[in-house]
Amino acid sequence: MTDPTRRNVLRGAAAITAAGALGGPGAGAAPAMAAPTAPAAPRRFPFLEGAFEPVTEELTAFDLPVTGRVPRELNGRYLRNGPNVLGLEDPRAHHWMLGDGMVHGVRLREGRAEWYRNRWVRSSQVAKKLGEPYPGPVPPDDFPCNTHVIPHRGRILTLQESGPLPYELDDELNTVGTYDFRGTLQGPLTAHTKFDVHADELHAIAYYPTWDHVRHLVVGPAGQVVRTTRIPVADAPMIHDFALTEHHVVILDMPVTFDPAGAERGDLVPYVWNDRHPARVGVMPRRGGAVRWFEVEPVYYSHTLNAYEEGPHIVVDMTNFDAPFLVAGNGSGGPHTAGTPRLDRWTIDLRHGRVRTRTLDDRPQEFPRVNEALVSRRHRYGYSAAAAEMSLAYQAVDGIPPDKAFTNALLKHDLLRGTCEVHRLPAGAAASEAVFVPSDPGDRRTAEDDGYAIAYVHNPDRGASDLVILAAQDFTGEPVARIHLPGRVPLGFHGSWIPDA
Numbered sequence: 001m002t003d004p005t006r007r008n009v010l011r012g013a014a015a016i017t018a019a020g021a022l023g024g025p026g027a028g029a030a031p032a033m034a035a036p037t038a039p040a041a042p043r044r045f046p047f048l049e050g051a052f053e054p055v056t057e058e059l060t061a062f063d064l065p066v067t068g069r070v071p072r073e074l075n076g077r078y079l080r081n082g083p084n085v086l087g088l089e090d091p092r093a094h095h096w097m098l099g100d101g102m103v104h105g106v107r108l109r110e111g112r113a114e115w116y117r118n119r120w121v122r123s124s125q126v127a128k129k130l131g132e133p134y135p136g137p138v139p140p141d142d143f144p145c146n147t148h149v150i151p152h153r154g155r156i157l158t159l160q161e162s163g164p165l166p167y168e169l170d171d172e173l174n175t176v177g178t179y180d181f182r183g184t185l186q187g188p189l190t191a192h193t194k195f196d197v198h199a200d201e202l203h204a205i206a207y208y209p210t211w212d213h214v215r216h217l218v219v220g221p222a223g224q225v226v227r228t229t230r231i232p233v234a235d236a237p238m239i240h241d242f243a244l245t246e247h248h249v250v251i252l253d254m255p256v257t258f259d260p261a262g263a264e265r266g267d268l269v270p271y272v273w274n275d276r277h278p279a280r281v282g283v284m285p286r287r288g289g290a291v292r293w294f295e296v297e298p299v300y301y302s303h304t305l306n307a308y309e310e311g312p313h314i315v316v317d318m319t320n321f322d323a324p325f326l327v328a329g330n331g332s333g334g335p336h337t338a339g340t341p342r343l344d345r346w347t348i349d350l351r352h353g354r355v356r357t358r359t360l361d362d363r364p365q366e367f368p369r370v371n372e373a374l375v376s377r378r379h380r381y382g383y384s385a386a387a388a389e390m391s392l393a394y395q396a397v398d399g400i401p402p403d404k405a406f407t408n409a410l411l412k413h414d415l416l417r418g419t420c421e422v423h424r425l426p427a428g429a430a431a432s433e434a435v436f437v438p439s440d441p442g443d444r445r446t447a448e449d450d451g452y453a454i455a456y457v458h459n460p461d462r463g464a465s466d467l468v469i470l471a472a473q474d475f476t477g478e479p480v481a482r483i484h485l486p487g488r489v490p491l492g493f494h495g496s497w498i499p500d501a
Contacts, residue, residue, distance in 0.1 A: 046393035047096035047334035051430035051458055051491045054084045054099065055118065061486040064106070064113035068481035070469065071452065072111040073439055076499035077171070078454055078467065079105040080432060081149040081158055082492015086120060087129045095268040096334035097327075100126050101146030101158055103173050104456065104489045106467050109500075113467070113483045121145055121158050121167050122175035139165055139178050147191035148494040152202060153223045155179065156498060161191040161240065162207055184225035189217070191494070192303070194244040196376045203286075205242040205251060209258040209270075214239055216249050216284065229288040235277045238327065243307035243316045244286075244376040250316055250348070251282035251291070252301050256327055273300075273324035281355060283314060283348060294348060294355045300325030302341050305368035308378040312351040317360065317382060317415065319368055320344045332393065340364035340391050340406075343384065343413065361420055364391045365411055367433035367494065371448055373441070381449045381472075382413040383434045390430070390491055410434050410455060410468075412475040421475040428460030430491055436472065437497045449473055452480065454497065456489040465489040 046052065083099025101121040107114040120126050123144035127134040141163035148159040149169070157166040157179055165178040166189060190204040202219035213230040214237075220226035231251060236258035243250035255277040262270030279298040284291040305317040319341040329336040343361040365384040388406035408425035425431055438451040449472040457468045459482075467483040 045091045045094070045333040046389075047332065048085075048088075048091055048094065051387065051389040052096065052393065053488075054086075054088075054490060055102070055488055057487075058119055059116065059487050061116045062114065064116055064486075065484045066113055066481050067484070068469075068479060070108055070111050070113055070481045070483065071439075074108045074437060074452065074469075075110065076497060077105050077107050078435070078437075078495065078497050079103050079149045079156070079173070080456060080489070080492060080495030081121075081146060082432075082490060083146040084120065084490060084492070086126060091333065093268070094333055095328070097146075097269060099146055100129075101144040101160070101167075102492075103149050103158060103169065105173050106483060106485070116483075116485050117173045118487070118489070119169075119173040119175070121169075123164075123167065135177065141165075141188070142178075145191075146493065148193075148496075150193060150195075150496050151498040152195070152219075154501070159189060159191045159193065161188065162209065162238075163188045165189070181219055182222075182224050185217075186225075186228075187215070190239075190242075192241040194242070194375050195372070196244065197373055198246075198377070203244050203249065205239055205249070207237065207239045209236050209263070211236060214251065216251075216288070218286075227288065229284070231282065231284065231291055235274060237277065238271050241301065241304050241318075243304045243318070245307050245309045245314055246376055247286055247309065248314060249284045249286055250304075250307055250314060251284065252304075252318075253278075253280050253282060253293075254300050255279055255298050255323070256300060256325060262328075267328060269328040271327045273326060275324075281316075281346065281348060283350065292350070292353075294353065296346070296355050296357065298323040300337075302366060303368055305343070305382045305384075306370040306375060306379045308376065310378070312349065314348040314350065315378075316346045316348070317368070317379075318344060318346070319366055319384070335394055337394050340394070341366050343368065343382075345415075360415065360418070361411070361413060363411075363420075364406055366390065369433060369435055371436045371438065371451070373438065373444070374448065379448070380414065380416045381436075382415060383436055383453050383472075384411045384413070385409075385431045385433055385455065386411060387430045387432070387491060388427075408457075410453060410470065410475075412449075412453065412472065423470060423476055425457060426460065428458065430458045431468075432456040432489065432491060433494055434470075435495055435497050441499060447473075456485075458488065459484070463488070 084102035085099040121144040124134045124138040143164035145158035145160035156169040168176040168179040204217040216229040218227040238256045257274040259270040259272045282291040307316040322339045326336040347356045368384045386409045391406040410423040412421040434453045434455040453470045469481040
């Protein structure tokens with residue numbers, strides 16, 4: 001296979017024919033006198049249903065109704081990205097991770113919820129589906145970034161891993177175009193950048209299915225890529241996230257690797273669990289240099305909460321799945337696992353060359369976040385989300401979930417005391433990622449948890465979503481505010497608080 005792009009590697013021959021997988025014409029002739037059989041149960045696609053069901057239109061609403069009080073110090077936009085497939089004709093040809101990116105945003109100012117907007121990211125293919133012109137030439141690996149949305153030096157950037165350039169949005173979520181960091185980004189970025197406010201640097205670990213390495217990228221204060229370090233790896237692993245400390249970069253090389261044969265077949269997501277690929281963690285100086293590798297037991301990490309240095313040790317907190325982790329799923333239209341993600345801590349002992357692992361909290365949870373001012377520095381608190389439908393969708397195959405006891409909640413971890421506060425949510429109230437917003441971002445003397453945790457939460461009574469604002473220091477109490485949106489925000493991926501300048 002030559003010159004793979006996101007369209008022909010990750011989408012492949014995206015249409016799955018009825019003749020093949022589902023036994024239509026050409027799948028083999030039936031016996032002439034076949035006995036009648038009971039009709040097969042209809043196939044379920046959990047990542048297209050319920051809390052995941054894509055919305056079908058872009059909405060704009062002003063002066064949103066609020067239960068409670070919007071804190072007056074919250075002046076900015078809360079934006080969250082996620083896959084929201086547009087114009088899907090055959091659910092068998094869809095994978096959740098390949099849905100067209102849609103950003104949902106709420107604008108807060110002086111105690112008011114001024115507006116809500118949701119907008120598809122206008123890649124060339126989305127523009128075509130919407131009957132809109134696409135300005136300029138189509139970039140390589142063009143894709144409507146669906147995984148993250150971040151602020152960077154006055155810009156709003158939507159992110160995707162392994163190929164596409166970021167797409168920039170304006171303050172009202174209109175797509176401006178692709179962004180290459182002033183012509184300095186050569187190749188892919190990642191969906192999970194880390195911004196170190198102390199060094200004023202944006203870091204990334206980028207991978208691509210035909211590379212024999214991954215790349216550590218550093219974007220400096222001028223908004224340009226100032227350093228690229230190539231790190232040799234075997235088997236083209238999927239490196240979805242990484243960790244950053246004050247002096248080191250932590251690379252998580254786990255046994256999910258590119259499958260060239262699957263790409264040739266046209267598999268939707270040609271990445272497989274590879275038992276022959278060793279699970280290991282790499283530690284490299286931030287300025288570049290030799291990588292020290294440490295073997296670990298095979299798992300699949302989903303997201304890092306944060307990392308920091310403690311003497312000769314590096315501490316990494318993250319959510320992990322037990323092996324194996326099947327990115328392409330088992331016919332469910334999304335990832336499939338044998339268990340739910342938990343919050344773990346890995347302590348890398350640089351002196352003795354080993355990694356100690358332990359579970360901090362084994363309840364199902366995802367999308368861990370930290371006070372962003374502490375990225376790469378020691379943290380005490382972390383925030384995560386438990387969404388019952390997400391746990392079930394990751395495990396359910398053909399509509400048979402292993403457990404119906406999952407609940408909806410937002411979690412606040414005190415990692416110093418080893419405790420967890422749980423803000424419980426009703427049945428059907430699926431919660432997205434919770435982002436921490438400081439009360440006064442300019443005052444570094446305030447407590448680490450002096451601020452708010454904000455998240456989109458489905459409101460089953462209204463059939464729409466609310467933006468829920470919790471006081472982080474009164475986490476189990478009633479929300480400070482519930483901002484009532486005019487539509488649903490499907491379960492998706494990651495977001496950011498973008499304060500006014």
